Amino acid sequence: MPLCPMRQMLEEARKGGYGVGAYNVNNMEQIQAILAAAKETRSPVIIQASRGALEYSNLIYLKHLMLAAVEENPDIPIVLHLDHGPDLKLCKEAIALGFTSVMIDGSIDYDKKTPDGKHPARSFEDNIRVTKEVADYAHARGVSVEGELGTLGGIEDETHADEVLLTDPDEVEEFCKRTRVDALALAIGTSHGAYKFKHEPVLAMDLVTECRKRAPDTNFVMHGSSSVPQELVAEVNKYGGKLPGAMGVPIPSIQEAVKRGIQKINVDTDGRLVVTAAIRKVFVEKPSEFDPRKYLGPARDALEKLIASKMRDFGTAGHAGDYQAKSLESMKTFYAKQKR
Numbered sequence: 001m002p003l004c005p006m007r008q009m010l011e012e013a014r015k016g017g018y019g020v021g022a023y024n025v026n027n028m029e030q031i032q033a034i035l036a037a038a039k040e041t042r043s044p045v046i047i048q049a050s051r052g053a054l055e056y057s058n059l060i061y062l063k064h065l066m067l068a069a070v071e072e073n074p075d076i077p078i079v080l081h082l083d084h085g086p087d088l089k090l091c092k093e094a095i096a097l098g099f100t101s102v103m104i105d106g107s108i109d110y111d112k113k114t115p116d117g118k119h120p121a122r123s124f125e126d127n128i129r130v131t132k133e134v135a136d137y138a139h140a141r142g143v144s145v146e147g148e149l150g151t152l153g154g155i156e157d158e159t160h161a162d163e164v165l166l167t168d169p170d171e172v173e174e175f176c177k178r179t180r181v182d183a184l185a186l187a188i189g190t191s192h193g194a195y196k197f198k199h200e201p202v203l204a205m206d207l208v209t210e211c212r213k214r215a216p217d218t219n220f221v222m223h224g225s226s227s228v229p230q231e232l233v234a235e236v237n238k239y240g241g242k243l244p245g246a247m248g249v250p251i252p253s254i255q256e257a258v259k260r261g262i263q264k265i266n267v268d269t270d271g272r273l274v275v276t277a278a279i280r281k282v283f284v285e286k287p288s289e290f291d292p293r294k295y296l297g298p299a300r301d302a303l304e305k306l307i308a309s310k311m312r313d314f315g316t317a318g319h320a321g322d323y324q325a326k327s328l329e330s331m332k333t334f335y336a337k338q339k340r
């Protein structure tokens with residue numbers, strides 16, 4: 001199967017009433033683990049790379065690792081997605097690399113920084129302007145686009161908003177109409193990173209329901225949706241880590257959000273935690289071990305197990321064979337017609 005456009009994958013999820021996880025990758029072991037989980041559970045999957053991941057892997061390495069994943073798994077619909085594209089330039093680079101989807105995060109201004117290193121929020125009009133610019137460019141090439149309205153708390157690579165603003169449902173309809181984004185990230189109270197909340201979070205579920213009414217044909221995305229399982233945090237700390245009070249979004253909250261209209265669920269932190277726990281365990285239990293395969297291997301296995309359980313929890317499992325991926329050419333025609 002060729003790479004899948006994200007619009008198609010999320011529309012299928014919307015029709016089927018399930019969520020699709022979008023998992024961040026930086027290296028070979030993560031990509032292998034995520035694809036092994038997708039194969040095992042028969043799940044469509046979104047693998048996403050942030051600007052930091054592309055820089056870390058010098059772009060070309062990650063591209064070829066992702067393409068290897070596609071070649072090795074012809075029966076799994078796979079989307080290659082750019083996470084938090086800061087501007088048109090990086091979105092263009094990702095599209096040139098063969099990504100089938102890009103996020104343009106117009107909610108904050110990546111060119112500006114406050115003295116403490118955070119990015120200020122953009123105005124509604126400014127967000128529309130940068131998002132539409134990317135959507136026009138991407139759609140002309142059949143590539144899907146995700147935008148963001150409202151800002152999230154927490155920190156993830158370069159993404160650090162100056163203030164947390166929940167999505168205003170009154171803006172959703174106009175934003176989707178004017179930008180023609182295929183997917184929209186909603187800020188409903190989730191947060192990036194491991195230190196999301198001091199207590200179990202209360203998400204603005206009614207916001208999802210309200211936004212779903214305002215834009216029935218747009219696919220919605222939840223960022224910062226790692227669950228930060230306490231047993232994983234304990235495992236990291238047991239083997240010499242120091243992660244005090246990390247907390248995330250419980251699985252039942254994610255399932256409720258999916259029921260109300262979320263299609264894409266971004267997960268990064270949980271993958272980092274499980275990999276760190278597995279590597280720390282080997283280092284502590286076998287201090288004489290110095291073959292990287294002997295600790296990266298167990299980390300890969302642990303990540304596969306974690307992602308497979310998410311695929312079951314999000315309802316993605318079993319849906320890999322539901323449809324044939326559309327070509328970017330056919331998406332190009334679709335967008336051209338839509339524009340007229």
Ligand SMILES: [Zn+2]
Binds near residue numbers: 084224
């Ligand atoms: Zn995010």
